[in-house]
Amino acid sequence: MSITQSPSTAAPTAFHTPADVQEFVDLWADIFQPDTIEWCDGSIAEKDRLISLMVSQGTLEPLNAELRPYSFIARSAPSDVARVESRTFICSTTESEAGPTNNWVEPGQMKTDMLDVMTGSMRGRTMYVVPFSMGPIDSPLSRFGVQLTDSPYVVVSLHTMVRVSSDLLDIMDSHHTWVRCVHTVGAPLEEGQADVAWPANDTKYISHFPDTKEIWSFGSAYGGNALLPKKAFALRIASVMAKEEGWLAEHMLLVRVTSPEGKVYHLAAAFPSACGKTNFAMMQPSLPGWKVETLGDDITWLAAGPRGELRAINPEAGFFGVAPGTSRKTNPIAMDTLWGNTIFTNVATTSEGDVWWEGMSKTAPSDLTDWQGNAYDPSSGTTAAHPNARFTVGIHQCPTLGEGWDDPEGVAIDAIIFGGRRSDTVPLVMEARDWNHGVFLGSTIASEQTAAAEGPVGKVRRDPFAMVPFCGYNMADYFQHWFDVGSDLRENGHTPRIFQVNWFSKNSDGQFIWPGFGDNIRVVKWMVDRIEGNTGATHHPMGLLPQRGSLDIEGLDLTDSDLSALLDPNTERVLDDLDDAEEFLSKFGQKLPPALLTELQRIRNELGGAGGNQAAA
Ligand code: GTP
Ligand code: SPV
Ligand code: MN
Numbered sequence: 001m002s003i004t005q006s007p008s009t010a011a012p013t014a015f016h017t018p019a020d021v022q023e024f025v026d027l028w029a030d031i032f033q034p035d036t037i038e039w040c041d042g043s044i045a046e047k048d049r050l051i052s053l054m055v056s057q058g059t060l061e062p063l064n065a066e067l068r069p070y071s072f073i074a075r076s077a078p079s080d081v082a083r084v085e086s087r088t089f090i091c092s093t094t095e096s097e098a099g100p101t102n103n104w105v106e107p108g109q110m111k112t113d114m115l116d117v118m119t120g121s122m123r124g125r126t127m128y129v130v131p132f133s134m135g136p137i138d139s140p141l142s143r144f145g146v147q148l149t150d151s152p153y154v155v156v157s158l159h160t161m162v163r164v165s166s167d168l169l170d171i172m173d174s175h176h177t178w179v180r181c182v183h184t185v186g187a188p189l190e191e192g193q194a195d196v197a198w199p200a201n202d203t204k205y206i207s208h209f210p211d212t213k214e215i216w217s218f219g220s221a222y223g224g225n226a227l228l229p230k231k232a233f234a235l236r237i238a239s240v241m242a243k244e245e246g247w248l249a250e251h252m253l254l255v256r257v258t259s260p261e262g263k264v265y266h267l268a269a270a271f272p273s274a275c276g277k278t279n280f281a282m283m284q285p286s287l288p289g290w291k292v293e294t295l296g297d298d299i300t301w302l303a304a305g306p307r308g309e310l311r312a313i314n315p316e317a318g319f320f321g322v323a324p325g326t327s328r329k330t331n332p333i334a335m336d337t338l339w340g341n342t343i344f345t346n347v348a349t350t351s352e353g354d355v356w357w358e359g360m361s362k363t364a365p366s367d368l369t370d371w372q373g374n375a376y377d378p379s380s381g382t383t384a385a386h387p388n389a390r391f392t393v394g395i396h397q398c399p400t401l402g403e404g405w406d407d408p409e410g411v412a413i414d415a416i417i418f419g420g421r422r423s424d425t426v427p428l429v430m431e432a433r434d435w436n437h438g439v440f441l442g443s444t445i446a447s448e449q450t451a452a453a454e455g456p457v458g459k460v461r462r463d464p465f466a467m468v469p470f471c472g473y474n475m476a477d478y479f480q481h482w483f484d485v486g487s488d489l490r491e492n493g494h495t496p497r498i499f500q501v502n503w504f505s506k507n508s509d510g511q512f513i514w515p516g517f518g519d520n521i522r523v524v525k526w527m528v529d530r531i532e533g534n535t536g537a538t539h540h541p542m543g544l545l546p547q548r549g550s551l552d553i554e555g556l557d558l559t560d561s562d563l564s565a566l567l568d569p570n571t572e573r574v575l576d577d578l579d580d581a582e583e584f585l586s587k588f589g590q591k592l593p594p595a596l597l598t599e600l601q602r603i604r605n606e607l608g609g610a611g612g613n614q615a616a617a
Helices: 019-032 044-057 107-118 152-161 167-172 229-245 277-281 332-337 435-443 475-492 517-532 560-567 571-586 594-608
Strands: 003-005 036-039 072-074 088-090 126-134 143-149 178-184 205-209 214-218 248-250 252-258 264-270 291-296 300-304 310-313 318-322 343-345 390-394 415-419 429-431 446-448 460-462 497-501 537-540 543-546
Touching (some): 019 126, 019 143, 107 214, 143 152, 229 475, 435 594, 446 571, 460 571
Parallel strands (some): 178 214
Antiparallel strands (some): 126 143, 205 214, 252 291, 343 390, 537 543
């Protein structure tokens, strides 16, 4: 049970609170001036109590318990629906440490500006103190943190998404670093003022201080803006720690694939937000004999293991997944995972008290209530669910959860996959010639923007390694770090294979050509054949492409022209894309590892010569 102590900052006597955690809480209690402070223990009783509180306050609405047991819908403020990249800041000492892809503000300046709005911002509210671990508590790869927040929605989401436990406070005494995460919705309540269902502030700051490993977040309660262990810690701050300590913190799913021969492979794949990680992680292979087990769907931490292999863990413990597009047909495993104990945010609701979103069924049920709580009018031209509507659910409910998903040693990685959402230009699959060429492929990934962040949906932007919104330091140094990790692995063991994929090519009617989802196993099968040396590949200046006939497309309804659109790079488009990549990479100036532009120029030269050099490998 968590214990409420008002107005004292003292931890319950049962908690062995390290002095630096107590100082942190004291300091911020003075700044935020909450009415009460609650130290969270991560128990079910605590979650139940906070859920009841939110139901009474209107933040959560219970769904029909017969259809969706112990599940709730939250409707956010209409201005608080996605990550706000324009208000996300990397406050390193110098601007050049943050690099051209990040918003930079000098740390002292940012702290002055934020303290201005944070002072007294928890008045009338409770400040929750949430100790958590990213990764299994006893893993050498794990890292700890403490988040302060005035949002019970955030506390309950953290219970699901990460490992929250007051036991950590005991261990933290001997643990040298923990990440300070500070969050407020920025909506103080005056004496007698009624609260709203989703308190937030129109001014938002998501600020990261890499030197002191701190995160300060103000004004939002949505997703990565507010669940600070997720993108803010496990990617932006962790990428800095990883660079300092020689490992990798990546925006990757993590799966175990078993072939019909019974051989096991571990794959990690980086796709930008809303580009298919959760779906890949829960794949139901369409080819007989293949099995995919889920280990993680969004973030992977990787480090060299004792035998020189690259090992990986999922630092999270739940899914914060995109709802629209999820159906029994596309992702039955997600649908099964969501049977109950789920918080849905910004989905539509049916008259029976269940959830609905675009893509769940071909036609929308009548009498829907839209994500803002109004009767839905299908002729309005708007969607019933918000395009970035999401579900929050524990990983244990996933029927394909792989055994040992929380093994403190992690799993040994056989292949890394990079991808993006591209209507054209990028082939279905390509293999890198080696690790360094794979780093080039990662650094030139681009993707059409999605509703996961503010901004124009559909616009192509460069998103190397799917990390542009999530790299906590200069990406030129990040590319170099990837080269360095590769050299270390080569010296002491071996590097995994690297592939690039694109599920999203469209035909002239604007339809996806590749069936995707469970049929993506066909591409995985080709990768496994490559790893095993069972199939050759065509040498293209860009990389190694499947030879005709080596990709298993039996039973698919694909014409020759479909296949050619999927597999054959269009030289003119590729050359244009290289120009765009070059313009992007040039922003990094002298810091950019020269190998990247050298490789780009080599591909351009080779493509200039009659469509490339076609020889079998
Ligand atoms: P984040 O949680 O934002 O990081 O997203 P994600 O990368 O996990 O993406 P997710 O798997 O949730 O998929 C996002 C959208 O892409 C959903 O609407 C899916 O239905 C759709 N999608 C996923 N995989 C495929 C695929 O293979 N083909 C097609 N056409 N769509 C896909
Ligand atoms: C993403 O945008 O990549 C997400 C959702 O996974 S959020 O947690 O909001 O970052
Ligand atoms: Mn994500």
